[in-house]
Amino acid sequence: MTLEVSHLVGGYSQIPVLKDISFDVKDGELVGLIGLNGAGKSTTINHIIGLLTPQKGTIKINGLTITEDNQEFKQQIAYIPEMPILYQELTLREHIELTIMAYGLDHEKAWKRATELLKIFRLENKLDWFPANFSKGMKQKVMIACAFVTEAPLMIIDEPFLGLDPLAVHDLLSLIEERKKAGASVLMSTHALDTAEKYCDRFVLLHDGQVKIEGSLAELRQALPGVGETLDDI
Numbered sequence: 617m618t619l620e621v622s623h624l625v626g627g628y629s630q631i632p633v634l635k636d637i638s639f640d641v642k643d644g645e646l647v648g649l650i651g652l653n654g655a656g657k658s659t660t661i662n663h664i665i666g667l668l669t670p671q672k673g674t675i676k677i678n679g680l681t682i683t684e685d686n687q688e689f690k691q692q693i694a695y696i697p698e699m700p701i702l703y704q705e706l707t708l709r710e711h712i713e714l715t716i717m718a719y720g721l722d723h724e725k726a727w728k729r730a731t732e733l734l735k736i737f738r739l740e741n742k743l744d745w746f747p748a749n750f751s752k753g754m755k756q757k758v759m760i761a762c763a764f765v766t767e768a769p770l771m772i773i774d775e776p777f778l779g780l781d782p783l784a785v786h787d788l789l790s791l792i793e794e795r796k797k798a799g800a801s802v803l804m805s806t807h808a809l810d811t812a813e814k815y816c817d818r819f820v821l822l823h824d825g826q827v828k829i830e831g832s833l834a835e836l837r838q839a840l841p842g843v844g845e846t847l848d849d850i
């Protein structure tokens with residue numbers, strides 16, 4: 617699954633946040649989207665998942681342009697938001713059921729996968745819990761489990777490490793590796809450069825709504841010496 621973002625101009629209610637964003641994520645690649653607070657990472661992601669409509673430019677998934685009229689692409693994308701979004705009135709079991717329905721998954725196969733994922737995140741005995749019963753990190757794990765149940769070919773992950781315990785970070789990265797091996801493409805925004813450096817194939821550095829530079833973290837550091845530590849030289 618290939619993601620191509622071309623000359624994307626966008627933002628909120630005509631307020632231009634993204635000025636001209638172009639980058640791609642190829643089959644089996646994990647690309648890190650990095651940049652200072654307010655650089656435009658979440659806004660870029662909100663356009664890719666179809667929450668915002670581009671003012672200019674295109675977003676293509678396997679060559680097909682995402683438009684408001686073409687919502688089929690949504691089943692191709694698994695999205696893990698920065699802040700967990702769960703339905704207060706639905707149990708963990710019902711969140712899994714909802715995911716299965718929304719993505720049109722094979723029920724038995726998906727539940728087998730869900731059971732494995734819930735075991736990994738120690739949630740297997742909490743199927744009847746409501747979101748109010750979960751801690752923030754546990755809610756994040758529910759979102760992660762739902763996203764990986766889909767086995768979608770494109771994963772969009774917005775700053776996943778904040779609030780996750782170290783074991784969960786390790787487990788999440790192993791799951792991403794597994795999806796990559798299966799050919800999925802992953803775009804992950806993060807501030808955790810040390811962790812990301814070990815796993816990302818490439819980085820796209822955003823600054824003030826534009827792509828400042830792309831490449832390995834070593835290449836970025838060479839061009840902009842502060843990148844590896846604090847991003848303070850951009």
Ligand code: ATP
Nearest residue numbers: 628631633651652653654655656657658659660775
């Ligand atoms: P962070 O690292 O803090 O998560 P980010 O790179 O994800 O930052 P964005 O959330 O994309 O940054 O924000 C980019 C710009 O868009 C900022 O100037 C921000 O103020 C603005 N912005 C973000 N959300 C909204 C919104 N809902 N309405 C209007 N402007 C917004």
